[in-house]
Amino acid sequence: MPATSRPTSKDVAHEAGVSQSTVSLVLGGKWSGRISPATAASVREAAERLGYRPNQAARNLRLGTTRTVLLMVPTLTAPFFGPVHTGAVRVAARHGFGVVAYVWPDDAAGPAGSPFAAPREAIDGILASSMEVEALAEFRGTPAVMLDSDPSGPVPTVGFGVAEGMRSIAAHLVGLGHRRIGHVAAAVDQWTFRARAEALAAVTARAGGTLTRAACAIEVGAARDAAARLLAGPDRPTALVCDDDLIAAGAYKAARALGLDVPSDLSVTGFDDVLLATALEPELTTVRLPAEELGARGMEALLELLDGGRPARRVLRGRLIVRGSTAPPPRAEGRVEREAGV
Amino acid sequence: MPATSRPTSKDVAHEAGVSQSTVSLVLGGKWSGRISPATAASVREAAERLGYRPNQAARNLRLGTTRTVLLMVPTLTAPFFGPVHTGAVRVAARHGFGVVAYVWPDDAAGPAGSPFAAPREAIDGILASSMEVEALAEFRGTPAVMLDSDPSGPVPTVGFGVAEGMRSIAAHLVGLGHRRIGHVAAAVDQWTFRARAEALAAVTARAGGTLTRAACAIEVGAARDAAARLLAGPDRPTALVCDDDLIAAGAYKAARALGLDVPSDLSVTGFDDVLLATALEPELTTVRLPAEELGARGMEALLELLDGGRPARRVLRGRLIVRGSTAPPPRAEGRVEREAGV
DNA sequence: CGGGTGAAGTCATACGTAGTACTCGACGCA
DNA sequence: TGCGTCGAGTACTACGTATGACTTCACCCG
Incomplete structure (x- = not known):
């Protein structure tokens, strides 16, 4: 129970010398041609004086809405x-x-x-x-x-243009010369991750690259293990594409455990561009989603x-943010210049 | 306006063949000795059948509460x-x-x-x-x-025992042999940060150490600059105590820019133990606050x-989590063992 | 002068619930 | 039989607001 019982529209009406209906009409803004400007002003003034605030519960009940x-x-x-x-x-x-x-x-x-x-x-x-x-x-x-x-x-x-965002990541890596790409995927059955996976697969295939994949929970430790699995395989990927910045942090750990330098030995990319992305070292190349x-x-x-x-329908575009975690693969035969936009 | 207008207590009353009051009494649980168990049961059943949910706005109005x-x-x-x-x-x-x-x-x-x-x-x-x-x-x-x-x-x-938490950090560093300590402080005038600063100063003074301080916004870039200022001074600190894990991430960056290794050249500590703490490399020694x-x-x-x-009054204890970001200072003369608890 | 018109307000009610004050009938007891 | 009591349930009202229906009055025009 609120400590002080607040003034009601009835109190305001009394204070202004009008009826409660008038108060409601004035304060509801529905008074054009029904209430004289002078009366309206005096009602407003009385409301102000009393510090009147309409009771939400009553409005909700009356209007059948909760706002x-x-x-x-x-x-x-x-x-x-x-x-x-x-x-x-x-x-x-x-x-x-x-x-x-x-x-x-x-x-x-x-x-x-x-x-x-x-x-x-x-x-x-x-x-x-x-x-x-x-x-x-x-x-x-x-x-x-x-x-x-x-x-x-x-x-x-x-939504976001997640497919487009993932394509820009993939294109960036392919442009740097990467052909063996690992996908550290979020083990979450949601549209957004399915869309990312499809986009990555499409670009990789078109570039004649190979794609391996490991899935994990969206959590640093699990991501580290998943990334380690990919890096332990026969044809080690030269780039790890992560579904999420958090997962990328795990990939960094896996790389470090194997003595691989990011980005000279291994490129890593994230997704989202949360605060973490610039806290990591090197800072993470990722797609910024305007959350x-x-x-x-x-x-x-x-x-x-x-x-x-x-x-x-609204679709917000993600934007590729190139930072320090991507570089040409070791012994690269591809192009080397760095692109700054999508 | 909600699409389907939901059943009211009146509908339930009609369905059960009783009055609305009875429904309210039964569903409100206030019926001991007033309503027969048989009637109560039939009301409950009717409510269930109709999928009745009390209208919150009406309750709020009636009870003068909003929950x-x-x-x-x-x-x-x-x-x-x-x-x-x-x-x-x-x-x-x-x-x-x-x-x-x-x-x-x-x-x-x-x-x-x-x-x-x-x-x-x-x-x-x-x-x-x-x-x-x-x-x-x-x-x-x-x-x-x-x-x-x-x-x-x-x-x-x-609250948290923030002073106690900070004391445990300071004691940990002092125990490792650190005497020149830098405090990268949050430039926020709040009790929690004032308490941390006081606790740190007290322990440092008692150990005969020196404390320098730089303040910054709670943000990686600003923290990096503040930490850099401390590290550029004459008697460079051998440990940076940060008010926050995020600030510690900035300290890592400053250290790396100067070619200092964490923890062998510089120990760094955080506060809070948010997700970031284990994403960093090395993982951060910090105080875990059960948020x-x-x-x-x-x-x-x-x-x-x-x-x-x-x-x-409730006070939740923080707990020192020792990870890889703290070690004895270079050319340490202090004790070297690592403590695991507070 | 009578009726129509429009401006300025007020009356009355409903929204759905909780709960107090009441009714009604049955029963016990003197 | 008459009265008190108790069990079981109902009638009614208040909570504070919004708003459609109504009233009141001044004024204008034929």
Whole structure:
């Protein structure tokens, strides 16, 4: 129970000497031609004087809306989703919406029955990041927008051009002369990773290269082991393409354990360009995904949807950021110049 | 507007052939001795059949409560606060509370007037992480708990033993033989950093060592520059104590730029033990702060407060994690053994 | 002078729930 | 038989807002 009981519209009405209806009309902005400017001004002044704030619960009940959106993310511990949340909150707040973040629990296949029981009663819409559409099953009927997910599904999406991003990485490596490429893939069955894998395979094949692959959890230790497996094989890759910056950090460790220098012995690339990418040594060549903008655009799309509109699909482009972790392969026969853009 | 209008308690009443009051009493659990078990069962069954969920807005209005808590964090982009959020959400959900995260905007001194306008109307309480008590000024009257903040203030706190953590780091370095210590400090005027600085100074002084200090934003580039300043001085420190793992990453960069090896030429320590700590090479000696538990305990305290209780102060202990970034100083005269605990 | 018109407000109600005050009938006891 | 009591359930209201239906009054025009 809130300590001080706040003034209501009735109090404001009394203070201004009008009826509660008038207060509601004035403060709701619906008074053109119904309330005289003078009265409106005095109501506003009274509200100001009393520090009146409308009671949200009452509005929600009356309007049948909650002005609250659920943001579903797999985790907030990994570095990628914080900015997504921030972007979403920023846009939502501008429209008077709150954001409740729902974090996928580690130990459950879905939200049902978990200690995270999503507050499904009190939300108007859902913004679901990096998950499959099945995750929304129990919310059927609630307007939703998915982020970085399969755009061919039944739910509107806002995504990254991940395939394009991966192609730019692959082209960069091929351009440096790499032909034996290892893919340290995230062992997560999501559209975004499937798309990356396909794009990498396509470019590698077109360049006449060979591609080997090992999958791992998105976690440094697991990534190190997966990378080590690839590097231990017969035709050792000269470049490791990682699905994620975190995975790249694991690849660095594997390389170091084998005495391989990055980038002169082994090129490594990441994906996302999270904070980690510049903390590593050498700094990581990666694709920058504008995570905060993803959250912002996604929220915009959702708000359009809640407004009854049909949001246009948005695709945000990733951008290749070339740093110090890529170089021509040892004894390279390919071209050597470094490209700075996509 | 939600697509399908959901069943209300009135619908359930009709379905079960009783009155709405009865439904409310049964589902509210307040029916002992008022409603017969048989009727109660049939109400429950009807509710189940219709998939009834109480309307939150109506409950909130009726009960004068929102079952929503505001979590204020400086950022969700930095790696530390994601887990705090997760822990808070986990506990809140267990008690039927939702959590709205409010992220301090970059460009404003406080929440007022920012695009992040906090939904101050619709919350029962506040959990504020790592900020000064003044930040709560405009929420005066709302129950609040502060995390990792000055415990001598007027607001209940749940915190870390940061001083103790810093002492364990300092003792570790002193034990290895270090006497010239540099402190790469966060240029943030918060209790938690002031406490760290004091603890470090105390231990260093007691050991007869010298302490130099440079402050920087919590950001890799700025940290690198600050560390470089310390390392360029006359009596170069043999160890850099960083206020934060992120800052330690910057220290690594400064060392590498000077051709100094970590740890044989220079020991480096961090604070927090975020994911980054094990991604770095060598892995970082740091103090592990249980961030998720901080969020969880903080939320517990807040819920106690909302219940009318007076939450006991909780202090979570940090733990020294010795990894590969610390070693005896070059030409060490000190003891050499490595300690594994606090 | 009567009726129409438009401006300026007010009345009354509904949203869905929780819970207090009430009703109703059956039963026990004197 | 009459009264108190208890068990089982219902009627009704309040929470604070938004808004469609209504009132009131001044003014204008024929």
